[in-house]
Amino acid sequence: MLQNSKVSNPLISARGLTRSYGTTHALDGIDVALGLGTAVAIMGPSGSGKSTLLHALAGIELPDSGTVTLNLPGQGPIQVEQLKDAARTKLRREAFGFVFQSGLLIPELTAEENVAMALMINGVPRGAAIARAVDALQQLGLAGMEQRRIGQLSGGQSQRVAIARAQVTGASVVFADEPTGALDSVTGTEVLDTLLRCTVGAGKTLVMVTHDRQVAARCDRVLTLHDGKITADDALVEGHRS
Amino acid sequence: MNILHMAWLLGRPTSASRTPQLLTVGAYTMVSAMVLIVLGGAWSFTKLDGEAQSFYVPLAAFALVLLIVPLLVLGSSAAKLSARAQDRALSSLRLLGATGFQVRAVAVTQAAVTALVGALAGVLLYLALAPAVALVPFQGQPIGTGIFLPAGAAALAVLAVVLLSVISALAGLRKLVITPLAVATRRVAPVPSWLRAVITVGSIVVLYSLFTNVGLLPVDLGVLIAIIIGGFALGLLALNLIGPWLVAKVGKSKLNKANNAEQLLAARMILESPVAAWRQVSGVAMASFVAVIGGTGAAMFGFGEAQATGTWEDYLGTDVLTGVLVTLGLALICVAISAAISQCAGTLDREELYSGLGKLGMDLAVINAARVKSLMIPALTVAIGFAVASVVLVLPFASLALLMKPLTVGTVLVVLVAGLLMIRVSLNIADPRRLLPAGSRRD
Numbered sequence: 001m002l003q004n005s006k007v008s009n010p011l012i013s014a015r016g017l018t019r020s021y022g023t024t025h026a027l028d029g030i031d032v033a034l035g036l037g038t039a040v041a042i043m044g045p046s047g048s049g050k051s052t053l054l055h056a057l058a059g060i061e062l063p064d065s066g067t068v069t070l071n072l073p074g075q076g077p078i079q080v081e082q083l084k085d086a087a088r089t090k091l092r093r094e095a096f097g098f099v100f101q102s103g104l105l106i107p108e109l110t111a112e113e114n115v116a117m118a119l120m121i122n123g124v125p126r127g128a129a130i131a132r133a134v135d136a137l138q139q140l141g142l143a144g145m146e147q148r149r150i151g152q153l154s155g156g157q158s159q160r161v162a163i164a165r166a167q168v169t170g171a172s173v174v175f176a177d178e179p180t181g182a183l184d185s186v187t188g189t190e191v192l193d194t195l196l197r198c199t200v201g202a203g204k205t206l207v208m209v210t211h212d213r214q215v216a217a218r219c220d221r222v223l224t225l226h227d228g229k230i231t232a233d234d235a236l237v238e239g240h241r242s
Numbered sequence: 243m244n245i246l247h248m249a250w251l252l253g254r255p256t257s258a259s260r261t262p263q264l265l266t267v268g269a270y271t272m273v274s275a276m277v278l279i280v281l282g283g284a285w286s287f288t289k290l291d292g293e294a295q296s297f298y299v300p301l302a303a304f305a306l307v308l309l310i311v312p313l314l315v316l317g318s319s320a321a322k323l324s325a326r327a328q329d330r331a332l333s334s335l336r337l338l339g340a341t342g343f344q345v346r347a348v349a350v351t352q353a354a355v356t357a358l359v360g361a362l363a364g365v366l367l368y369l370a371l372a373p374a375v376a377l378v379p380f381q382g383q384p385i386g387t388g389i390f391l392p393a394g395a396a397a398l399a400v401l402a403v404v405l406l407s408v409i410s411a412l413a414g415l416r417k418l419v420i421t422p423l424a425v426a427t428r429r430v431a432p433v434p435s436w437l438r439a440v441i442t443v444g445s446i447v448v449l450y451s452l453f454t455n456v457g458l459l460p461v462d463l464g465v466l467i468a469i470i471i472g473g474f475a476l477g478l479l480a481l482n483l484i485g486p487w488l489v490a491k492v493g494k495s496k497l498n499k500a501n502n503a504e505q506l507l508a509a510r511m512i513l514e515s516p517v518a519a520w521r522q523v524s525g526v527a528m529a530s531f532v533a534v535i536g537g538t539g540a541a542m543f544g545f546g547e548a549q550a551t552g553t554w555e556d557y558l559g560t561d562v563l564t565g566v567l568v569t570l571g572l573a574l575i576c577v578a579i580s581a582a583i584s585q586c587a588g589t590l591d592r593e594e595l596y597s598g599l600g601k602l603g604m605d606l607a608v609i610n611a612a613r614v615k616s617l618m619i620p621a622l623t624v625a626i627g628f629a630v631a632s633v634v635l636v637l638p639f640a641s642l643a644l645l646m647k648p649l650t651v652g653t654v655l656v657v658l659v660a661g662l663l664m665i666r667v668s669l670n671i672a673d674p675r676r677l678l679p680a681g682s683r684r685d
Contacts, residue, residue, distance in 0.1 A: 060601045093603030104598035108510040120503040121604055 006170050010071065011036045011173065012057055017066035019052050019228075026052040027063060028228035035047060036073070036172070039196060041216035044225035050209045051177055053225065058175045059088040070095070072172055092205045093121060097166025097230055099195065101178040103158045105150045105165075111137060111157075112146040115165045122169065136164040140194055156187035161195055165179040174199045176208040178213060191219060261677065264588060265583055269320040271578050273401045274364025275313040276572050278391060279375055280306055281399055282368070283568070285366050286388030290381060294554035298380070298561070300468075305569040308532060312525030312576035317403075317410035319522075319580040320356075323587040350411045357407030361400040368396075379634045381557050427680060448476060456639050481527055481628075482520075488627060489523075490516035496619060504608050508615035522584055523621040525577035527628040529570050529661060534640065536566030536633035537654035541643030554652055563650055567657050574661030578668035581617055585672035588613070596674045610673045618666055625662060 010033035017030040026049040026165040034040055034057075042050045055061040056145070057068060059080045073094055083091065092098070105114045115133035120126060134146050140160045152159055159179060166174045179195060181186035192215055199206040208219065216222045217236065225234035284302035287295060335345050378391045391399070493512035500506040512519050540563035589596065592638050600606050633640045671677070 055601075058601075061464070089600075089603050089605060091603070092601070093605075096603065098602045100598055100601075102598065103592065104595055106507070106510075106599075108507070108514045111512070113506060117503055117506070117604075120506065120604075121608060126501045128504065185582065 008035075010034055010069075011090050012068065012070055012207075014053075014057060014068045015054070015066055016150035017056055017063045017068070018062065019049075019063050023227040025049075027056060027066075030056075030066070030228070030230060032057075032223065032230065032233075034205060035207055036222060037200055037203045039200045039208065039219035041219040041222045042207065042209045042212070042225065043211070043216050043222055048225040049228040052228075053176055053223075054207060054209050056175055058173075059083065059091055059100070061125075088187055088215065089210060092116075094169065095171055095173065097169065097174040099159065099162045099166050099174065099176040099179045101181040102148075103162045105158060105161055107150050110149055111142065111153065113163045114161055115168050116149065118165045118169050132168055133164070136168045137161065140164050140198070154187075155183050156191055159191045163191070163195055163198055167204070171204070172204045173207065174205060176206065178209060178211065180210075180212065187213070188212075247512035262586070263356065265586055265671075266320045266323055266356050267363065267674045268405065269316055269579055269583050270357045270360025271367055272361040273316055273406070273577065274361040274400060276309070276575065277313070277399050277403060278364065278368035278396060279371065279389070280309060280568075280572065281376075281395065282372065282375070282389040282391050283380075283385065285391050285395070286380070286385045289388055291554060292515060294381065297479045297554075301565060305565060308528060308569055309572055309576065310530060311645075312573045312580070314406065314410065315525060316576045316580035316583070317357075317406045318413055319584040319587070320353075320407070320410070323583055323590075337669070339561040346412075350408055353407045353411035354404050357404045358400070362402040364403070365396060365400060370558060377395065378562065378568070380547065380561050381554060384539060412625055440484055442481065448473075471596055477531075481531075482524065485524055485624065488514045488623065489520045492619060492623045493519070503616065504611045507609070507612035508619065510622060511612060511616035519616065519620045520624075522581050522617060523624045525573050526621050526662070526665070527624045529573045529577070530625045530628040531632050531659060532566060532573065533654045534629050535636060536562070536569070536639045537651050538636050538643045540654070541647035541650040542639060542643065560645075560648070561630070562652065566654060570654065570657050570661065574658075574664060577621075578661070581665055582671045583667040585613060585617065585669055589672045589674050589677050592674075593678055597678060607673050610675065613672065613674075614666070614669050618668060621662060621665060629658075 001045060009081075013033040015031050015075050017027045017161050019023070019027040019099060024047075026047075028049075030049075030053060032053075056063050057080075059068070062081055066081070070078040070080055070091075073079070078091070080088065080091070098104075106117065109117065110129055112133045113191065114124065115136055116124075116129035119129035119132060137143070137160075142157060142160055142164070143159060145153065150161070153161065162179075166176075174195070176195060180191050183191060194210075195206065196218060198204075206219070208215070209214050220236060222232070222234045224231055224234075224238065280302070284299065284306065287298040287302055289295075290298055336342070336346065336452075340348075372389050376386050377384050379385075489512060493509055493516060496505065497509035497513060500509050540559055543559040543562050596606060596609060599609065
């Protein structure tokens with residue numbers, strides 16, 4: 001059952017998105033609307049267009065055709081596909097947070113510096129940025145590990161640093177691409193708990209690409225893609241997250 | 243499958259390996275052309291009159307000795323880039339059951355073949371540049387056809403470059419751990435600070451005693467020059483111990499003062515490995531040393547030029563200055579190329595991270611600026627630090643030279659500054675916005 005019609009005042013809405021690589025249609029006329037404060041999983045087999053959809057919604061990639069509209073609280077609508085490269089980069093930096101499978105943490109920096117970097121890039125002075133980063137890390141159970149380099153952290157701890165970085169700027173939307181894909185099941189569950197608590201638990205939107213049905217089952221809504229088309233759009237029942 | 247076959251299968255050019263391979267071949271082309279030009283210059287001195295020859299040939303040998311360190315660093319950077327570019331393939335070989343020895347043999351064979359191609363291209367470059375170099379005057383007249391080495395000597399130089407690549411590859415690979423899963427950098431235990439201090443202080447004491455008493459030694463010019471070269475080698479050892487310490491001190495100071503993303507990242511990049519940062523700019527330290535000592539020497543020799551005696555000594559000041567400028571220029575070119583190559587290797591190594599950070603909204607210009615700073619901060623520190631140290635070493639002579647021959651001192655300093663600018667410009671080649679394929683840095 002398609003849920004788009006039930007999303008009033010969508011935070012992000014996409015219409016008629018298409019994207020091709022050669023003769024492959026990664027996105028083939030996608031219409032989707034995502035509300036504030038919800039967790040949406042994007043599922044589908046390899047090559048179905050999951051990551052391309054996430055990239056198009058986040059302004060990482062431009063669609064060949066179609067529109068992506070962002071309605072941030074207190075701001076007018078933004079047509080993401082019409083923004084130039086630099087403006088899209090700024091939008092991602094300021095309005096979105098990201099958690100990828102590989103963490104994408106800078107190995108030379110400590111945990112707190114990796115988190116603070118997201119703020120410093122936006123012009124926050126180092127002292128203030130570090131203070132907020134330490135606070136964010138401590139809230140995620142990483143107290144005492146702020147000064148550790150990334151190589152000195154476990155996979156689960158590294159992902160929690162990445163989550164802290166994604167939410168320290170106060171982003172309304174967090175995009176996650178297989179955030180637990182490289183972790184064992186126990187650590188994966190802990191990281192997912194943390195991610196959900198920091199995002200939907202704090203009234204933010206989480207858009208997550210995953211292969212794992214158990215991970216998807218913790219979300220409010222599951223989009224299933226096949227050959228660049230949404231073939232299922234299922235809302236999960238209340239209370240499923242626990 | 244034998245080593246050569248494996249080397250060919252892994253080393254043949256593909257779209258992904260083209261950039262690192264071209265950079266590596268280009269590096270060896272430059273190394274070979276520079277070695278051949280310096281050897282050509284030294285060769286031309288063998289045709290001078292007896293007394294002049296006994297002075298000029300050792301000086302040319304001295305210039306060659308000075309160039310060995312930057313050339314070795316350049317060769318090592320090229321070999322490491324070559325191995326890094328093949329890391330997945332080398333790991334796969336281990337996974338397929340190849341022994342560590344076989345994998346190293348493949349990597350070394352590839353480095354040797356790459357160096358051979360580069361060296362042969364270097365011969366062509368040398369031949370192309372020779373007419374211009376032939377115009378450089380020594381003893382009042384252009385070098386002329388004297389710059390052309392005999393074919394046998396040129397072939398030996400090519401072999402020496404290939405040998406250099408093999409030594410550099412072995413040295414570089416010693417620091418890499420090639421496992422079936424990945425290629426990682428081996429952590430080498432640093433020299434303890436007390437040992438560093440003992441060797442440095444010991445070297446300074448020996449050098450000071452040597453150079454203050456060298457005039458009293460009852461030896462002829464050849465032995466004197468050999469003593470000076472030996473003293474210089476000891477000085478290099480001391481430099482190699484002080485250098486990383488100095489770079490680490492500056493890195494820590496920059497880290498404490500960093501107030502934006504770019505400064506923080508640059509300081510952390512330096513502190514990641516002060517030894518590696520030092521190695522990249524050690525040629526600059528040498529260039530600074532040559533600039534001050536050589537520039538002062540050229541000015542001192544030039545004092546007598548006003549009273550022409552009609553002998554070969556009339557040209558000493560001018561010729562020493564020419565030699566200093568050529569050595570300085572070549573050393574700085576080596577640093578510029580090796581810095582560019584090692585930064586390219588670093589950028590290619592971090593392709594996934596950098597493209598991912600671009601997706602996150604981190605402007606790659608910030609990463610690029612931090613990367614440039616991580617090299618230029620040590621380069622400028624070392625250039626200024628070692629220039630000041632060298633001035634202190636020859637203070638009375640340096641001040642006299644500046645007063646009497648300001649143009650000579652000025653020329654040397656201009657070349658040094660131009661060399662530093664060249665190093666800065668060369669780093670643009672490793673800009674992730676240019677170097678990484680458009681698809682991977684999609685932002």
